[in-house]
Amino acid sequence: xxxxxxxxxxxxxxxxxxxxxxxxxxxxxxxxxxxxxxxxxxxxxxxxxxxxx
Numbered sequence: 220x221x222x223x224x225x226x227x228x229x230x231x232x233x234x235x236x237x238x239x240x241x242x243x244x245x246x247x248x249x250x251x252x253x254x255x256x257x258x259x260x261x262x263x264x265x266x267x268x269x270x271x272x
């Protein structure tokens with residue numbers, strides 16, 4: 220395993236930041252989308268409140 224890492228060190232160093240950047244952007248987009256959905260639900264409940272029983 221150590222030999223593999225030593226042999227492919229340049230490729231790993233090149234690809235690791237790309238992978239972390241992609242993961243960070245994906246996670247940020249997921250959080251933003253979740254917040255948007257929650258905000259839309261809250262706005263809908265405010266605009267159209269449930270009728271009182």
